[in-house]
Amino acid sequence: MYRIGVDVGGTNTDAAILDITALDTPGRGVLASCKSPTTADITSGIASAIDTVLEKCAVTVPDVKSRVLSVTIGTTHFVNALIEADSRRLAKVAVVRLCGPFTRQIPPFSDFPVGLRRIMDGGAHYLDGGFEIDGREIAPLNAAQIAECVRAVREASVSAVALVGVFSPLDHEGLHEETCKRQMLAIDPGLDIVCSHGVGPPGLLERENATILNASILATARRTIQGFKAAMRRLQLSCPLYLSQNDGTLIDADTAAEYPIKTFASGPTNSMTGAAFLAGLDKPQTLSLEESAGSAEAEERHQVLVVDIGGTTTDVCALLPSGFPRQAPNFVEVGGVRTAFSMPEVVSIGLGGGSKITADAAGKIFVGPDSVGHYLTEQAMVFGGPTLTASDVVVASGKAQLGDPTKVSGVPASTVDAGKSKIKEMLESVIEQMKVSAAPVHVLLVGGGSLLVTEDLDNVAKCTRPIHHDAANAVGAAIAKVAGEVDVIEILDGKDESAVLASACAKATAAAVGAGAAGDDVKIVAIDKIPLQYVSNRATRIIVKAVGRLAVPETSSASNGVARGALDADVEVEGDVTAAEGPKVHVADAAEPTNKPSLHVDLATYRPEVRNDTWYISEVDLELIATGTGILGTGGGGPSYHELLKGLHILRTGGKGKMRVVSPGTLNDSDLVGFGSWYGAPSVINERISSGEEISNGIDTLKKVMGIDSLGAVLTDEIGGGNGMSAFPTGCHYDIPVIDGDGMGRAYPTMYHVTMYVYGHPIAPCALTDAHGNVSMVMHADTPTRVERLLRTAAVELGLGCAACSRPLEASVIKKYAVPNTISQAWYLGRAVHMARRSKTNLTGAIFDTTPGKVLFTGKIIDVRRDVSGGYTMGSVLLAPLEGGEQDESQQEASSAVADRRHMVIPFQNEYLYAAWSDAAGTETGDIVCTVPDLISILGQDGEAIGSQELRYGLRVTVIGMPAHPLWKTDKGLEVGGPAGFGLKIPFTGVGDYSPPRSVIEEFGERAQ
Known part of the structure; x- marks a missing residue:
């Protein structure tokens, strides 16, 4: 019995035929292979390659074709259509979000390249539906809304639909998406609808983008796969047809026709898995429930x-x-x-x-x-x-x-x-x-x-x-296995964790068997447990993957045509089946990014717009600030990417007011300054995207409760991470400026780390709001710590994705106790990184030209440990020095000061707490290099900051330290924001003297010209 693998590349089409009864022999069962040029219509090249290996295999068994159990094809054809922005092969897509009142602040297609958006954008529709992270409905489906949506899609002459429900991938089996799809098809059976829960994991924008791409290429995928089937019929092969997926497993042809995006990266994967098989290293290890695929033991x-x-x-x-x-x-x-x-x-x-x-x-x-x-x-x-x-x-x-x-x-x-x-x-x-x-x-x-x-x-x-190494890609396709995966979020408090894992493993095994795997061969090969940040109920994302070989049909002949993916009676497709009729359209701006406006300017000569002591924020400014807030995030604060997209959307569509920044000194002492930032778990906030009204609802409630008529400005609580940019939409909403400064000068895990509250100014009354209009108020509490605990409790009820707005304070307080010029600091940091990348000059040198600090370590991550305690992600990262051959010249200079080639360990509580010398096992030697409140940031090779949730083995990184504002160096400041504030019995160790950040307003204003 035989399996055939085909890999279609841009230049060559490779094929191989394997005898599955001889896979354990020295030849690994490879009977023949061939390499032939890829043809313009693709399918004739596939047919020719298969025909060649059938002839070369020299099998004397009568009717060898009846003993071919499967044909598996790996192809880059679908992804090439996207890369080339070929409008013949891409359709317009209507995006339907099941989200209730959420997700409006970042519309679909927000970060698509200009050309692809022009080709694909078929409109956006927001309907009731979606789930909270714990399984509660955001809102029930609304049949009248669904019917109106179908009417609007029809009127726009769009037939492809990307259906995206909030938290649809998690433990709900796409309930809302599938129900909505059935209702839409009942109204218009001609729609091509792709549900996002079958495409990707949580992370709404990225899953939605993948769903859009899948829906756009759907018609082309169906035509192409029909062509593959036609080629097999011409060869008189009636066995099941599969395509290889991005992860190296199989997907049957009919499912691949509905989810072509899962095959985009199959070419490289085939080569890798084929090489392992040919070398005899293809036996997957079975993991126990106590092991994780990311663990050192595995x-x-x-x-x-x-x-x-x-x-x-x-x-x-x-x-x-x-x-x-x-x-x-x-x-x-x-x-x-x-x-x-x-x-x-x-x-x-x-x-x-x-x-x-x-x-x-x-x-x-x-x-x-x-x-x-x-x-x-x-x-x-x-x-x-x-x-x-x-x-x-x-x-x-x-x-x-x-x-x-x-x-x-x-x-x-x-x-x-x-x-x-x-x-x-x-x-x-x-x-x-x-x-x-x-x-x-x-x-x-x-x-x-x-x-x-x-x-x-x-x-x-x-x-x-390995033997046959030149045909590894085709062999990899032929021997690809079948996978089943479960991706859920479980609340582990009060539950038997081993029982929860066992249940997930059983579901993954069943999914693999349902996809065609042999039941007696399925193994659990990956168990990932990812604790959620900022929750106290041990909410954990659990991902389990099961893999098994493709089952052999029970009948002796593979030609019965009833196996999964068997060839059907498709109409014979002639000629080029890979594109619709008409000339190919080249889109000149296909790859022009909408989320990287700095690419269009010379940063060396770029000048921000500063008029009348006011800095008017541009798209370029936002991008630079986003990079800078990442560096100031010190491992926490959440990613800045979504906040960048929110700001870009406001600038492009127009807000109620201008997006602008002023220095604190421009305000009258009696002016009131408002606060508002995102609060909860980043894993929720990145899936259940905000409506855009949460912060303003909280501020409006506080104004009503406190009898405040108006605010003079708004100040961000923390400049680090995504919250460093959260004040820009708020300022636009009220048409008031954002103050160039913040309440931390970095990121910290709690609201009571804001400097104004450290020095005794009131945090309450404080409002917590969501997109439903729910408002929870803390009118008074005995300590800022108590306020934090009350807010955390309410945040769980509101779904762990909220806005927190604390009591407005007078500008005189802000002038004295806020950290000044930190928006400017983020801008200068971002500009330094972007310019250094372009000129290929020293990244850390460019950073320290703008902000005092020093390199603490240059090396690679060799261990990461995580746990959750008190709702916070606790852990540590261990770094080893780079060897000489791994370093570029700048890294050699940076590491020359590292004595004795020591290792470094950095514990974190969301943010990085301290850096210390250690041995290779991570045991500290007692030498502390830097501690909070000074800033510790870990940078990737591109200069972008790496958050504590993004740490993983093998990353090459540079650790930098930067001095904190003097407000953190007093007894009061160190008590809250120093080592003692995190229960650490170590002294504060700094990295130098603080120097006030430069002001963009002063450098680029009229007075400076």
Whole structure:
């Protein structure tokens, strides 16, 4: 019995046929493989490749085609339509949100590239429905609203619909989405409706974006898959047809036609899983309920990296204990659109068999990134060409057979040695970057350029070039397994955690069997437990993945046509089935981002608009401030991305007033200043997006209760993270300015960390509001700490996504006790990072040109530990120093001051609390480097801040420390915001003297000109 795998690339279509009864033999059951050019219509190339391997396999069994159990195809065709913004293959999409009063503040398509939005935007509709994080309905579905929505979609001549319900992926089985879909189809059966719960996990905007892309490509996917089926019928293959998914598992053809987005990244994944199979390392480890796929115990079992070396690039991916590639963290951009579906994390470097070898004036040798690519046989010296390539160097060293070795005999030995040394260094560096644990590394080499590896690599225990390595992608498609996944949020208080996990595992196993897996082969390969921030009921997101081999049909013949994904009686599709009729339309601004306005300006000469001592905020300013607030977030404060989109939307659509910033000194002492910020769990706030009225409702309630007629300005509670930008929409709503400053100078986990309250000014009355119009008031409490506890209790009832608005204070208090110029500080920090990235200059040097501070450590994350205590995410991160080959010049300079190559441990309570020297096991040596209230920020290689929830093994990071405002250095300040305020029995350790941030208003105002 046989399985056929096909991988359709941009250049070649590969195919392989495997005998499943011989998978455990040395040849891994591969009977034949072939590589042929990808055809313009795709399907004829697939048919030709399958026909070729059927002929080459030399099987003498009568009617071999009846014994083919399945055909699996991996293709990049669907994602290419998005990247190319091909309007022939993309449809307009109407977005229907089931959200009740929520989510209005960030409309659909907010962060789409200009060209794709022009092609796809078919309107937005907001209906009742959706769930709270604990399973309560936000609002019941409204049949009259649904009918009116269908009428509006019809009138807009749109047939594709993305249906997105708040928290639809979590434990509700898409109840509202599926019910709404049935009601819509009952009114108009011609609609193509995609429900988001089948597309991605929580994170509404990113899941919605993926759902939109899926709906837009739906018609093309159906035509293409019909073409695949037609090709199989022409070959007289009646077995089930599957497509390979982004995570390396199978999806039957009919389901793939409804969810083509799940196949976008199948090509790289096929290569990785195929390589592991060919090397005999494909046996997934079964995890116990006590283990997590991210745990050290699980990752020690497998430490396999696949290194795919082609003609121009080397792609590296880590295989997890499950046997599947490590998935990219957080969000992935596809065609410039930020999405939530999983894709393998692949790091590429400019090293391949065709990489050019060059030298500078001093004789230093460089390898790549320029390459002769597919012209290797014409341009490389071993083939008589004029260009010295990486392949030439290896052949000249006598370590490989390629072309005519005599043609490189004249290459200087010093060049050969230097070239080989550089190749080795590049490979070792990228391998180190992709390690998933400290366990020994086993590298699997695939691709035609794998001949570049001629000797042992440092820190690599074993290096293997599997058999049939040149067909690894097609083999990976042929042997792909079936998965089932459960993604739920459970309240663990009062429950048996092991019983909850066991139930989730049983559901995941059942889902895998339902998708076609053999019941006796299903294994649990991933158990992730992710505690939610800022909750006290042990709310935990649980993700369980089960995987098993594809079941063999019970009948002896695979041609019965009743198996999952069997070929149906589709009308034969002739010609190019991959696009609708008509000329291809090229959209010039297809990839122009709407969320990165700074790309359109020269930041070195850009000047903010400052008139009459007022800074009028632009789209560019917002983007720079968003980066800066991330750095000032010190690990917490939540991401700034959503707040950036909210601000951009207001600027583009027009608010009630101008978005503007003033210095505190412009206010009269008696002017009242309002407060309002987001309060709850980021995991809720990023899914149940705000309506935009929560903060204003809270302020209006306080004004009514306190008899206040008007406010003179608004001040943000904390400049760190997303809340650092939350005041901009509020200022626009009331047409009042935002004060250049905040109440912390950073991020802290509680409201009582605001400096005004630290120094005795009242926080109450305080209002907590939601989008339903619910308002909870704390009129008085004996301490600010008590206010915080009361607010936390009410926040749980309101769904953990609220706005908190505390008592307005007089401007005289703000002038004395707020941290000044922090919006300016965020702007300067953001500008420094963006300019350094563009000019490829030292990022930390640029940061410290704007803000005092110093580099505390440069290294990589080798361990992250998390727990939840008192509603806060507690934990620590352990950092190891980089080796010389892993560092660029700036990192070598930064790390030269790190004595004895020590490690560093950084505990956190949402925000980073202190940094201390440690040994390799994370045991502190007693040397504290920096503590709160001074700012500790962890930056990625692009200069963007990494929050405590985003920490993971293998990230290369730089830790910086910045002095806090003197208000935090007094006895009162240290009691609340210093180590003692977090129960730490360590002294305050600072990183230098505070220097007031520069003011954008003063630097760019009329007086400065």
